[in-house]
Every structure is written in C-alpha cells, then in structure tokens.
Amino acid sequence: MFDFDATLPLMAAQFLLLVAILNQVFYKPLTKSLDDRDNYIRTNNTEAQERLAKAQRLAQQYEQELANTRRQAQSVIATAQAEAQKTAAQELAEVQREVQAQFQQVQQELDQQKQVALQALESQVGTLSRQILTKLLGTELAS
Amino acid sequence: MMHQSLNLLPLAKLEVGHHLYWQLGNLKIHGQVFITTWIVMGLLLIAAIAATRNIERIPKGIQNLMEYALEYVRDLAKNQIGEKEYRPWVPFVGTLFLFIFVANWSGALVPWKLIHLPEGELAAPTNDINTTVALALLVSLAYFYAGFRKRGLGYFAKYIEPTPILLPIAILEDFTKPLSLSFRLFGNILADELVVGVLVLLVPLFVPLPVMMLGLFTSAIQALVFATLAAAYIGEAMEGHGGEHEAH
Numbered sequence A: 001m002f003d004f005d006a007t008l009p010l011m012a013a014q015f016l017l018l019v020a021i022l023n024q025v026f027y028k029p030l031t032k033s034l035d036d037r038d039n040y041i042r043t044n045n046t047e048a049q050e051r052l053a054k055a056q057r058l059a060q061q062y063e064q065e066l067a068n069t070r071r072q073a074q075s076v077i078a079t080a081q082a083e084a085q086k087t088a089a090q091e092l093a094e095v096q097r098e099v100q101a102q103f104q105q106v107q108q109e110l111d112q113q114k115q116v117a118l119q120a121l122e123s124q125v126g127t128l129s130r131q132i133l134t135k136l137l138g139t140e141l142a143s
Numbered sequence B: 001m002m003h004q005s006l007n008l009l010p011l012a013k014l015e016v017g018h019h020l021y022w023q024l025g026n027l028k029i030h031g032q033v034f035i036t037t038w039i040v041m042g043l044l045l046i047a048a049i050a051a052t053r054n055i056e057r058i059p060k061g062i063q064n065l066m067e068y069a070l071e072y073v074r075d076l077a078k079n080q081i082g083e084k085e086y087r088p089w090v091p092f093v094g095t096l097f098l099f100i101f102v103a104n105w106s107g108a109l110v111p112w113k114l115i116h117l118p119e120g121e122l123a124a125p126t127n128d129i130n131t132t133v134a135l136a137l138l139v140s141l142a143y144f145y146a147g148f149r150k151r152g153l154g155y156f157a158k159y160i161e162p163t164p165i166l167l168p169i170a171i172l173e174d175f176t177k178p179l180s181l182s183f184r185l186f187g188n189i190l191a192d193e194l195v196v197g198v199l200v201l202l203v204p205l206f207v208p209l210p211v212m213m214l215g216l217f218t219s220a221i222q223a224l225v226f227a228t229l230a231a232a233y234i235g236e237a238m239e240g241h242g243g244e245h246e247a248h
Helices: A007-137 B031-052 B062-081 B087-109 B129-160 B164-202 B208-239 B243-247
Strands: B021-024 B027-030
Touching: A007 B027, A007 B031, A007 B062, A007 B087, A007 B129, B021 B031, B027 B031, B031 B062, B031 B087, B031 B129, B062 B087, B062 B208, B087 B129, B087 B164, B087 B208, B129 B164, B129 B208, B164 B208
Parallel strands: none
Antiparallel strands: B021 B027
C-alpha cells in the first residue's frame, strides 16, 4: 500500500503539466471572458445610469419650463383681466358721466321751459282770472 | 483472463497493494495509476477545450458549466488567499480541485474493475499514495515559493513569530502539512473504495448503494478540503503572522 517509487515524481510532473496546459486552454481564456463580460455589464450599466440621469435632468428641465410657462400664462391672463377691468371701469365712469351730463342738461332745459311756461302763465294770470271771474259771477259783476 | 481460484465473484475482488508495474529504465512505476490519471486529465482537457473553443458573451452548454467551475475555484482561492493576491494562484488551486474531484468521482462512478489488468486493478488515481503525496508536496513547494516570492528571506520570520519558543512547532508544521494533506485524501478515497468493495463482496445488490452515495459525497468534500487547505497554506505563507500589517 505504501510503496513509493518513480510514480511520485512523475505524477507531480504530470500534474504541473496539466496546470500549465489548463492555464492556457481553460483558465486564461475563461477568466478573460468572465472579465470581459463583467466589463461589458459594468459599462452598460454606467451608460444606462448616465442616460437615466440625463433623462431625469431633461424631464426636470421640461417640468420647470412648463411651470414657468404656466406662470407666465397666468400672469398674462391676470394682466389682461386687470386691464379689461380698468377699461370697463373707465368706460362705465365715462358713460355715467355722460349720462349725468345729459341728465343735467335735460333738467336744465326742463327748468328753462318750466320758467318760460310759468312766465307765460303769469302774464296770462290777469286775463285768465278775469275770465274765470266773469264766468262765475257774470259779466256785470266783473266789469 | 485468469482468476484466482479463491474468488467466487470476479466482480468483487479486493486487492490492496497489487500494482501493475511498468518498467521505465530502471525505475518502476504504477501503470494503473497512470492509465486512470491520463483518462482523468483527458476528460478535463476535453471539457476545457470544449468550453473555450467557442467563447460567447452569453454562455451556454459546456461553457456555462466550466464557467461555473471556474468561478467556484476562483471564489475558493479568493476566500483563502485574499482579493489582492489570488489571481496567479487560481490555476494551481483550481486544477488541484478539478483534478482531485474528477479523479475521486471517476473512482466512485466508473466501474473500472470491469476492465481486467494482468495485475492490480484500475481505481481512482487518488487511491494511490504516490499521487496524493505528489500533490501534497507540490502544495508545500507552492506555499514556500509563494512565501519567498512575496516576502523574500523575511519569510523565515514567521518561524520565530510571535515567539522563538514556537520554532520547533513551526518547523514541524511544514512536515505535518503535506503529511496530513496526502494521508487525508489517500485514506478517505482508499477507505471508501474498500468499504464499497467489502460490501459488494458481502451483499452484491442494493446494500452498497447508500455507501456509494456517501462515497460520492466524501469524494467531493475531500477535493474541496484539499484545494481549500492548499489555498489557505499559500495565503498564510504570503500573509505572514501579521508582521507586515504592523508596519503599515
């Protein structure tokens, strides 16, 4: 069972030979392939992450732009509304003033005409009252 | 084929210590060990070449399997030696694991004994103490080499650290390491095959199956233990006993 002979060194030499051959045909190429794959995956991964970051940045930028635009639109609407209100108020005031003016004018005219009519009536008061008198009391009494 | 008259069942022959001797010059070698070793190495080489013949980015089939094996031994080496230094040692540790694993499983799965040799019998290469001692001595050389390459003569400092009192034990360790490595592997595999052999001799059907399953398990564990310990020794030799870390 324990007989050592030339098998021992020959086995050692054979084993070293096997290590050398396997190193060439097995370990080196497969290790290279594994490393290459690792590299490939890592590169792809970083690239994808970069792209993702870029996409997120772009999305953020767009969102910001969108918000800006919305704010601008709102301010435009607000100014337009304010302007419209101002114009409306102005016009309303003007119209009111005009109406007031016309009203006053009409009032004046009315007053004037009333005055004229009153004057005319006053001038006719004497005659009219005489006439009324004659009608009531008869001609003899009136004269 | 000649059977000994004692053997009732030619399938369940138990032989320990019989070898098929080949004469090489005036050296004797164990032929049956070499035959199975070449078959195991051939299997490994075929698998390796099939896996790397057409390397694709998305692995499939044999490439996937061998990549799994490679990552397994790479992690093993990385865990024991450390992230920084493990890479040059992956082929050695990995081949240790793959060779021992395939050798053990070939011993457990391939019915070698159906092939009759003039003398001795085919079995797992790790069934022969020459193989395990050769591997263990290579591990010893490897960790000495690793230590010297990394720390130069400062490697010897580990013998007197933390105290010179432990010097004899530290020296003893260098002998016990290969001894335990080789005998653990040899003993486990031989014992497993002997147990299976004895059981087959006693009850040829079904009863040896659980032991055979256990043998498969042991074989895998032994390969893992051998490779892990080899990597741990190498890592330890490079790391030293903290002497280098104190300098930082």
